[in-house]
Amino acid sequence: MTSDNSAAFVAFDRVQKSYDGETLVVKDLNLSIPKGEFLTMLGPSGSGKTTCLMMLAGFETATHGEITLGGKPINNIPPHKRGIGMVFQNYALFPHMTVAENLAFPLEVRKIGKSDREAKVMRALDMVQMGAFGGRRPAQLSGGQQQRIALARALVFEPELVLMDEPLGALDKQLRETLQFEITNLAHQLGITTVYVTHDQTEALTMSDRVAVFDDGRIQQLAPPDELYERPQNSFVAQFIGENNTLMGTVSAMRGDTAEVRLDSGEMIETVPVNVSNVGDRTLVSIRPERVEYNAERLSSDAHTLNAEVLEFIYMGDIYRTRLRVAGREDFIIKTRNAPDQRRLAPGEKIKIGWRPQDCRALDA
Amino acid sequence: MTESATSPDDFAATAQDGAQKKGARQAPVLAADGRPLKASLNRALRAQKMRALMLIAPLLIFILVTFVAPIADMLFRSVENQIVSETFPRTVMSLEEWDTDGLPGEDTYAALTYDFVEAAERRLHTRVGSRLNYETTGMSSIFRKSGRDVGDVGEAYADQFIALDPAWEDPATWVTLLGSQDWLRDQAEWTADATEARSADMVFDISEPRFALATAPRVLLPETADAYRSFAQTIADVDQDSPTSEEPWNSVYLALYRDLMRTDAATIAAYDGPGRDLLVAADAAVDGFEAVDLQALYAEMDDGWVEMPIWETFEAFSDPYTAGYFLAAVDLQLTPDGIEAQPENQRVYILLFQRTIFMSLMIMGMCVLLGYPIAFLLSNLSMRASNLLLILVLLPFWTSLLVRTSAWKVLLQQEGVINDILVWIGLVADNDRLALINNQFGTIIAMTHILLPFMILPLYSVMKTIPPTYVRAAKSLGATNWTAFWRVYFPQSIPGIGAGCILVFILSIGYYITPELVGGRTGTFISNRIAFHISTSLNWGLAAALGSILLALVLALYWVYDRIVGIDNVKLG
Numbered sequence: 001m002t003s004d005n006s007a008a009f010v011a012f013d014r015v016q017k018s019y020d021g022e023t024l025v026v027k028d029l030n031l032s033i034p035k036g037e038f039l040t041m042l043g044p045s046g047s048g049k050t051t052c053l054m055m056l057a058g059f060e061t062a063t064h065g066e067i068t069l070g071g072k073p074i075n076n077i078p079p080h081k082r083g084i085g086m087v088f089q090n091y092a093l094f095p096h097m098t099v100a101e102n103l104a105f106p107l108e109v110r111k112i113g114k115s116d117r118e119a120k121v122m123r124a125l126d127m128v129q130m131g132a133f134g135g136r137r138p139a140q141l142s143g144g145q146q147q148r149i150a151l152a153r154a155l156v157f158e159p160e161l162v163l164m165d166e167p168l169g170a171l172d173k174q175l176r177e178t179l180q181f182e183i184t185n186l187a188h189q190l191g192i193t194t195v196y197v198t199h200d201q202t203e204a205l206t207m208s209d210r211v212a213v214f215d216d217g218r219i220q221q222l223a224p225p226d227e228l229y230e231r232p233q234n235s236f237v238a239q240f241i242g243e244n245n246t247l248m249g250t251v252s253a254m255r256g257d258t259a260e261v262r263l264d265s266g267e268m269i270e271t272v273p274v275n276v277s278n279v280g281d282r283t284l285v286s287i288r289p290e291r292v293e294y295n296a297e298r299l300s301s302d303a304h305t306l307n308a309e310v311l312e313f314i315y316m317g318d319i320y321r322t323r324l325r326v327a328g329r330e331d332f333i334i335k336t337r338n339a340p341d342q343r344r345l346a347p348g349e350k351i352k353i354g355w356r357p358q359d360c361r362a363l364d365a
Numbered sequence: 366m367t368e369s370a371t372s373p374d375d376f377a378a379t380a381q382d383g384a385q386k387k388g389a390r391q392a393p394v395l396a397a398d399g400r401p402l403k404a405s406l407n408r409a410l411r412a413q414k415m416r417a418l419m420l421i422a423p424l425l426i427f428i429l430v431t432f433v434a435p436i437a438d439m440l441f442r443s444v445e446n447q448i449v450s451e452t453f454p455r456t457v458m459s460l461e462e463w464d465t466d467g468l469p470g471e472d473t474y475a476a477l478t479y480d481f482v483e484a485a486e487r488r489l490h491t492r493v494g495s496r497l498n499y500e501t502t503g504m505s506s507i508f509r510k511s512g513r514d515v516g517d518v519g520e521a522y523a524d525q526f527i528a529l530d531p532a533w534e535d536p537a538t539w540v541t542l543l544g545s546q547d548w549l550r551d552q553a554e555w556t557a558d559a560t561e562a563r564s565a566d567m568v569f570d571i572s573e574p575r576f577a578l579a580t581a582p583r584v585l586l587p588e589t590a591d592a593y594r595s596f597a598q599t600i601a602d603v604d605q606d607s608p609t610s611e612e613p614w615n616s617v618y619l620a621l622y623r624d625l626m627r628t629d630a631a632t633i634a635a636y637d638g639p640g641r642d643l644l645v646a647a648d649a650a651v652d653g654f655e656a657v658d659l660q661a662l663y664a665e666m667d668d669g670w671v672e673m674p675i676w677e678t679f680e681a682f683s684d685p686y687t688a689g690y691f692l693a694a695v696d697l698q699l700t701p702d703g704i705e706a707q708p709e710n711q712r713v714y715i716l717l718f719q720r721t722i723f724m725s726l727m728i729m730g731m732c733v734l735l736g737y738p739i740a741f742l743l744s745n746l747s748m749r750a751s752n753l754l755l756i757l758v759l760l761p762f763w764t765s766l767l768v769r770t771s772a773w774k775v776l777l778q779q780e781g782v783i784n785d786i787l788v789w790i791g792l793v794a795d796n797d798r799l800a801l802i803n804n805q806f807g808t809i810i811a812m813t814h815i816l817l818p819f820m821i822l823p824l825y826s827v828m829k830t831i832p833p834t835y836v837r838a839a840k841s842l843g844a845t846n847w848t849a850f851w852r853v854y855f856p857q858s859i860p861g862i863g864a865g866c867i868l869v870f871i872l873s874i875g876y877y878i879t880p881e882l883v884g885g886r887t888g889t890f891i892s893n894r895i896a897f898h899i900s901t902s903l904n905w906g907l908a909a910a911l912g913s914i915l916l917a918l919v920l921a922l923y924w925v926y927d928r929i930v931g932i933d934n935v936k937l938g
Contacts, residue, residue, distance in 0.1 A: 059837055079840040080849075092838035096856040105852070106842035157843065 008032030008068075009193050010056065010161060015065035017051050025051050027217040029065070033195065035160070038187050040196045042204040043214030044240070052214075053163050053197050058082050069161065080109075085154030085162040085192075089169050091146045093138035099125070099149050100134035106157040124156040125149075127186065144175040151183065155190065162187070164196045168203065180207050201241050205229060213237050230288075234275060235363040238286040245292070245332050247285045251276050251362065259362050261285055265328040269304045271362040282365035289321075291359040292334040294351045295343065305354040308332065310345045320344065326353065440916075443909035446687035448496050449679070452489045453480040455591075457683040460676070469676055474659035475588070475623060478518045482616045483595045485512040486603055499904050500689060500698070501678045507669040514666045519619030521657045526618050529650050532643055539617070540609050542640035543593050548577040552609065573607050581638045585628065592620035625651040690910035714894070714911065718918075721891045724809060725873040731813040732820035732869045733862060740824035740861070744831075758821050766815065770882045773811040777802035777883070803885025811883050812873055819872060820865035827861030863930045871919055891915060 010033040017026040026048040033039050041049035054060040055067060058079030066073050074082055093102050103121040112120070125131045128148040138146055147167055154162055164183070168176045184207045187194045198204055204211045205225040213220045213228065213236075221233040232238035239246070252268065253260040259273035261283055269285065276283045293299050294308070311330060312323040319335050322345050326332040334353065336342055345351065396405040450457045455476035463469045484490040494508025526533040541549070551574040562569035576597035583590045596617055597608035625633070625648045633648045663670035681699045682689060689699045696712040697704050706712070739758065743751045761769060776782045779798045787793040801807055831854060839849035877892040884893065891911060898908035926932070 057837075057841055059840075079837070080843050080845055082841075083843070084841060086838065086841035088834045088838055090832065090834060092832070092834040094835060094839070094853055094856075105839070105844070109843045109845075109848055153842065163841075 009035040009037075009070060010195070011068045012052070012056075013066045013068070015052075015055065015062045015067060017048070017055060017060065018063045024063075024217055026055075026062075029217075029219065031212060031219065031222070033193060035193055036188075036191050038184060038194045038196065038207060038209045040198060040204040040208035040211045041214055042198055042201060042211050042240075044199060047214040048217040049197050049199075049212075049214040050165060053165055053195060056161075056195065057084055057086055057163055083157075083159050083161075085157070085159035087147075087150050087154045087162065087164040087167045089166040091138070091143075091150040091167075093146055093150055093153070095138055097137075098134065099130070099136050099138065099141070102138070102149065103134075103153050103156050106153065110157060120156055124152040127155070128152045128182070143171050144179060147171065147179060148182075151186070155186070155192070159192065161193045161195070164194065166198050167196075169198075169200075176203070183207065205241070213240060215240070231274075232286065232361065232363070235284045235286065235365070238284075238361070238363055243289050243333060243335075245287045245289060245326075245334075247287075247327055247329065247332075248365065249283055249285055249362075251279050251281045251283055254279055258357060259283075261362055263327045267306055267327055269306070269360065270357040271360045272358055273362045275364045276362045283362040284365045285360055285362050287355055287360050289333040289335040290319075291355050292353050293355060294334065294336075294345070294353045296352065299354045300356060304357065304360075305352045308351050308353045310347050310349040310351065312347060313345050315344075324351075324353065439905070439909050440913050441909075442906050443690050443913050444686045444688065445906065446496075446682055446689065447685045448489075448493055449682050450685050452484050452493050453477070453679075456480045456679065460680050460683060463676070463680065465677065465680065468660065468671060468673070471659055473676075474663060475619060477663075478515065478616050478619060478659065479588075479592050479595060481511065481515045482518075482614050483599050485515055486599045495903070496906075497675075497678050497682060499693070499907060500682060501674050503669060504675065504678065507667045507675065511663075511666045511670070517615060518659065518662055519615035519617070519622075519657075521655065522622040523615045523618035525654045526621065526647060529647060530643060533618075533647075534612055536609055536611055536613075538640060538643065539593060539613055542638075542643070543578055543582050543590055544608075545577040545579040548574060552607075556609075572605070573601060576601065576608055579638065581636065585632065585636055586621065586624040588620035589617065589624045592617045621647070622651055622654065690906040691914070693907055694910040694914055714891070717889075717891045717894055718914070720805075720887075720889075721874055721915075722918075724805060724812075724888070724890065725870050727809050728812045728816060728873045729820075729866050729870045731809065732817050733866065735813065736817055736820035736824055736865065737858075737862070740821050740828050743821070743825045744828035745833075755825070758818055761815065762818055766878060767882075769815060770811055770879050773807070773814070773883060774802060777807055777810065802883050803888065805884075805888040807883040807885070808880050808888035808890075811879050812876060815879060816869045816872055819868045823864035823868065824858065824861040827864070828858055831857045859930070863926070867923070867926060870922070874919060875915060 010031075012029045012031040015026060015029040016024055018024050029048075029052060031052075041052060043049045051060060055062050056069075058074070058077065062075060067075060069082065069084075093099075094105065097105065100121050103124055104117050107117045107120060121134070122131065125134055128151055130145060130148050130152065133141065133145065133149070138149065141149065150167070154164075167183075168179055171179065180203055183194075183196075196204075196207060205228070208225060210222060210224055211228050212222045215236050221228060221237045223231075223233075228237065229242055232241060235246070238244050247263050247269075249261040249263040249269075251259050251273070252262040254273065254277070257272065258270050259276060261269055261271050263269060263285070271283075271285055299305065306326055308324040308326045310322060311325055314321040314323075318338055320338060320342070322334050322336070323330070324332045324334060394402040396402045398405070456473065459473040459476040460469060463473065481490060484493065490508050490512045491505070494505040497508075498505035523533075532538045540552075544552070555571065555573055558571070559569050576594060578590050578594050593608075593613060596611075596614050600606040600608065600611055625644075628648070630645075630648055633644055636644065660671055669675050677700065687699070692699055692704060693707075694714050696707045696715045698707050739754075743754055743758070746754065774781075778784070779800065779802075781801070783801060784793065784798045788795050788798065793799055801810070835853050835857065836849045839853040840846070844852065874890075875892050876890060877896055880888055880890045881893050881896070884890070892915075895908045895911045895915075898904045898911070923932075
């Protein structure tokens, strides 16, 4: 996670933040974001992600360390001079101004001429497909429309960096998905650098170029979405991102790029060692539910198999979700695609399950 | 999760709603039983409404009885003027024909006599005197003085009638001459009953039958009949005396004289009721009676009676309802020639109203200036700190108003703390201490202090609802601290300013105690004048008129405020 500050557009260098002088909310944060990247800060509430965003925006000051923007330290620059666009969770559209006035506000304070202003406002509104709503008050708009306007307002003065603080948190699922798509498209089209804060992992995975997973004031993993999902660096990331089956065990042998793990229930399985290195280490083995196979024909020949008993079968339309008893645990989930040739399991059925060794990762306990 | 049905971006739904509403206007929607849905709904809600009404009923009744009704009565007094026309009905009637050109004639003085004697007997004349004194000074003393002497008017005629025939002195003569047959019979029965009861030592508490006039003399001798009835009923009301045992007032003899002088002998001779001979004899003699000049008699009592102002005032305030109080409340007066301005040295109310509004606005402005930063701080502090500060803001509420006002007296007086400090610093010479109290300055200072919480609390409650993200958003958009405040925060706090201003202004415009204590001569409000008229000058009509104007003023300002700011924008929390 070392950062190359010279290429970075935004860089956090050993940044710490404490509110009360006793505990650190952000612990030694190092992060560099290249120009044009869509970076998401993902984490549970209280993990420090919003504090990082606020430090970047200038509403909080770092207790220690330096934040640079375009190579210049911005610690002592007040927020209004940073030129960073920001979108808030509750939209923060000024209720006493019309939509057009809201959009014109950043241009006005930058003393941009009236005709120029109007053209820019119009362009920004069209950009979010809200061209016809310039004369309305924010209260007359739906949540999704308000968020579009908030986005347009953050972009209308053409900032190079846009910060978004859980902008879609208050919207319903469908609208959220539409807007996720629109925001990413817009960000890539305009080539702006975006730092996006969310606690919704789906949002983080679908939108970002890279995701920084925050927990306990630290970045736990910084990686592109697919890597984050498929190759979590530690058990926190594995469990926070996506659904995950875990089995506790002890490393019994290390063989190059595989580690043999003896599960607590006695079975032996082969895993990819991620952050275990010694025989005898306690480990948490993680397997994604959709990588587990029970159809014998589909199991590869080298696959490990375990005995399982079906406890529950849930039909979810596009997928089947089955809860199994495996290696003494009753919360082992498998997901299978609803394909024509797929067999539906019945509770009580005894089956064998298996997976490819590379899908099974031995993480810190 | 199936949220697909509700999309906030869906406008078709609202359009459909609108269409439905339109349809509802054309044909009423019917409930399942065929009744209009509205009626069904009303019926369903009636029980609920009744219960709500029952819950508020005790308070409602309490307020109606103890508050609304007295205020309505008080406001009614601002136009009510029945006392003049009720106490001096004959005079008022006779003045209707007066052309205000020179003193009224003998008839009016006679009418005045009949009214005045009765009023004096009933002790109402001083009240009329005070009432008219509000309009023209000196009236009160004229009425009071004359009340003692008015009984003698007509004495000369009484003497002459009695000299003519002593029967005129006999109450029985008058009773039989003027009393109706029915009354005479009832009276006789009552006397018999009373005598019987007395002899049997029994309690007899039936009052004497009320005197009633016979028909014939009412036509023949209208003034006499009227004056005698007034006499008979008044002595019965005031002293429980009976006309059968009392010699009539001198005014009755005056009336008889005037009646006989006016009526020709033939008409008298045609009369065949009781006392005919007496009347005929008196009629023959009255021409030889020595006439008395009533005007001269009144002039003897008080010169005021033969001067114009008293009659002009009488005339102007003879109506049962008058705009006089309202006119007086705006420094105008009612004269026979119409509405005129008060003499310059008596104009006080317009000035007082102006001063009241000016000072209330000053106090309101001071409260905004002082309260806004406090409220801003309060709403931005942490919960604990803001609670502590709020207690300090509320502290004045828990201290007696009198204590606070007195504290200002101690601080601001010429030998007070502030002057002492200024002298000690050397800013002010010891012999030239500042007058900080008993003037407008003192009132504004003390009232601002007292009303400040009423500004801070609504401001605070509005400011607390303004999320900090607005200012943050403004800053992130490039606004400086000041621009973010002025363009984004301040406009959203306006409802709080509005609420505070209305509260403070309305409270201060009617404030009484503090201006009374620290206002001196130049710092008093219209309310102090109202209090003066209520408790000292007892001119309740004027007090009511002033109060009504104040009320109208507040309502008008409220309306203006509603038009400009919008009352929906007022938030108290």
